[in-house]
Amino acid sequence: HSRGLYATDASLYEMFPVAVALPRDEADVLAALRLAREFGVSVLARGGGTSLAGQAVGHSLVLDFSRYMNRLLEVNPEERWARVEPGLVRDELNRRLAPHGLHFAPDPATSSRANFGGMIANNSSGTRSIFYGKTVDHLLELKVALADGTVLHFGELSPEAYEARCRQTDREGEIHRRFRELIRPHEADILAAFPKVMRRVQGYNLDEFAGKTNWNLAKLICGSEGTLALILEAKVRLEPLPAHKSLCVVHFRGLGEALRGVNPILEFGPSAVELLDEKVLAQARNNLLTRRLCYFLEGEPSAVLVVEFFADTAEEAARRPAQMAQALQSRGIGYAWPVLTDPR
Ligand SMILES: Cc1cc2nc3c(=O)[nH]c(=O)nc-3n(C[C@H](O)[C@H](O)[C@H](O)COP(=O)(O)OP(=O)(O)OC[C@H]3O[C@@H](n4cnc5c(N)ncnc54)[C@H](O)[C@@H]3O)c2cc1C
Numbered sequence: 033h034s035r036g037l038y039a040t041d042a043s044l045y046e047m048f049p050v051a052v053a054l055p056r057d058e059a060d061v062l063a064a065l066r067l068a069r070e071f072g073v074s075v076l077a078r079g080g081g082t083s084l085a086g087q088a089v090g091h092s093l094v095l096d097f098s099r100y101m102n103r104l105l106e107v108n109p110e111e112r113w114a115r116v117e118p119g120l121v122r123d124e125l126n127r128r129l130a131p132h133g134l135h136f137a138p139d140p141a142t143s144s145r146a147n148f149g150g151m152i153a154n155n156s157s158g159t160r161s162i163f164y165g166k167t168v169d170h171l172l173e174l175k176v177a178l179a180d181g182t183v184l185h186f187g188e189l190s191p192e193a194y195e196a197r198c199r200q201t202d203r204e205g206e207i208h209r210r211f212r213e214l215i216r217p218h219e220a221d222i223l224a225a226f227p228k229v230m231r232r233v234q235g236y237n238l239d240e241f242a243g244k245t246n247w248n249l250a251k252l253i254c255g256s257e258g259t260l261a262l263i264l265e266a267k268v269r270l271e272p273l274p275a276h277k278s279l280c281v282v283h284f285r286g287l288g289e290a291l292r293g294v295n296p297i298l299e300f301g302p303s304a305v306e307l308l309d310e311k312v313l314a315q316a317r318n319n320l321l322t323r324r325l326c327y328f329l330e331g332e333p334s335a336v337l338v339v340e341f342f343a344d345t346a347e348e349a350a351r352r353p354a355q356m357a358q359a360l361q362s363r364g365i366g367y368a369w370p371v372l373t374d375p376r
Pocket residue numbers: 041042076077078079080081082083084087088097118139140141142145146147148149150151153154155156157158159257258259261262263264
């Protein structure tokens with residue numbers, strides 16, 4: 033029965049695990065790795081299992097970190113960081129950070145279920161990625177276990193500190209040396225070939241190293257989908273909660289027009305731009321639960337862009353969307369621009 037439960041995630045794939053383990057701590061993880069080596073079975077880490085591409089299912093020994101390794105280990109509000117176990121859910125951390133006026137900013141739509149291990153391994157981000165970036169931009173340190181059971185700490189290293197690691201004669205030294213040998217000769221190609229887009233999470237984050245002075249191998253683990261190491265612990269950066277928020281809902285008569293409207297809107301520095309097309313709007317207007325949330329819609333738009341602004345004061349929160357609405361109107365972008373300073 034349990035193997036059946038773990039045979040699916042949010043993707044359409046179905047693969048029965050060889051076995052499932054629910055580690056309580058690092059010692060359990062290392063014991064599971066030992067067993068996997070002994071029986072020649074692959075190991076697959078799993079958090080909330082909300083991945084869409086089958087990353088959390090496989091014919092493997094599945095390690096579910098969400099059951100027990102889900103503790104918040106430490107918070108330092110002054111220095112704005114938290115140390116977490118991989119199974120902690122993102123919204124749960126933010127609930128506990130709220131009294132400090134802080135939050136972990138990357139916001140995948142599944143943030144009520146997504147675990148830190150899954151978010152880091154997927155390099156997750158959400159609607160506010162244009163403002164906050166991706167998980168890799170908020171990752172400070174990682175404690176990881178390699179397939180051979182070696183436990184390593186990764187954090188930012190100056191060139192001198194990296195050189196010192198390379199001189200070590202152990203596995204850690206070998207990894208630092210070989211990674212540098214892989215990157216250095218190809219830095220120009222990496223810089224030239226990596227797509228310059230805001231939200232790109234496929235492949236290893238080699239662009240976090242090419243042309244950079246300080247290296248942090250935690251950023252290589254981020255986005256690696258559990259293929260390089262198991263995440264045992266993470267230290268993540270926290271951001272202050274925005275004091276005020278406001279919205280401008282830009283209405284369009286065509287989907288293409290809405291898509292072309294995004295770049296001009298970005299000039300106004302919003303924290304999020306979310307597209308809702310006519311199918312979603314029609315469903316929302318028909319649904320008894322969501323109908324009352326559609327009060328701001330004017331006419332029959334083919335699409336709307338919901339544009340969010342952060343501000344330090346209530347005045348600024350009112351001014352920024354109003355300024356944008358006026359500018360878009362004068363440039364003929366959209367046909368209605370309601371501003372909401374107290375979004376329900
Ligand atoms: C409706 C829906 C909306 C979504 N929206 C977004 C979105 O807005 N943005 C976004 O980025 N993603 C989105 N996703 C994808 C997914 O929800 C996120 O990427 C989420 O952060 C994954 O977290 P998880 O805990 O469920 O990870 P899982 O699915 O459990 O695992 C994800 C990957 O992480 C690895 N992993 C898990 N734990 C560890 C560990 N301890 N060590 C090493 N590797 C580990 C797994 O092996 C797997 O490769 C969405 C998914 C759904 C179903």
